[in-house]
Amino acid sequence: MQVNFIDEKPIFLQIAEQIEDGILSEAFKEETQIPSTTEISVTFKINPATALKGINLLVEAGIVYKKRGVGMFVAAGASNSIREKRKKEFYQNYIVKVTSEAKKLGLSKPEITAMIERGYEE
Numbered sequence: 001m002q003v004n005f006i007d008e009k010p011i012f013l014q015i016a017e018q019i020e021d022g023i024l025s026e027a028f029k030e031e032t033q034i035p036s037t038t039e040i041s042v043t044f045k046i047n048p049a050t051a052l053k054g055i056n057l058l059v060e061a062g063i064v065y066k067k068r069g070v071g072m073f074v075a076a077g078a079s080n081s082i083r084e085k086r087k088k089e090f091y092q093n094y095i096v097k098v099t100s101e102a103k104k105l106g107l108s109k110p111e112i113t114a115m116i117e118r119g120y121e122e
Contacts, residue, residue: 002018003015003018003044003046011044011046011050011054012050012051012053012054012057013054013057014054015040015044015050015051015053015054015055016054016055016057016058019034019054019055019058019063019064020058020063020082020086022034023063023074023078023079023082024079024082024083026079028074029074030074030075030076030077030078030079031073031074031075031076032073032074033070033071033072033073033074034055034064034071034072034073034074036071036072037051037052037055038051040054040055055072059072061081061085062075062078062081063075063078063081063082064078098112099112
């Protein structure tokens with residue numbers, strides 16, 4: 001996990017995304033424990049409240065849950081939930097913009113597809 005203090009994105013969001021990335025890569029498997037807010041705050045030299053805020057975002061989304069007296073654990077189905085959420089975000093943040101710009105430029109679907117395929121090859 002890494003935190004970029006220069007990035008415009010708030011640190012608590014970076015923490016949440018890094019944990020999500022860890023879940024997607026299976027560094028944190030479903031039903032296993034994630035690092036504590038104390039571990040995160042010490043590792044990145046941040047306020048524990050900032051780490052907690054990031055983890056609470058994941059709790060609210062049903063990605064992680066608390067076992068009283070033990071710590072935070074990855075929920076069953078968390079990987080699928082994260083993928084679905086990110087697919088929706090990807091569509092809104094990228095595809096809508098790409099298709100809008102493509103229409104302005106008069107690009108056809110095959111031309112856009114060819115560009116995407118070229119991007120995968122590079």
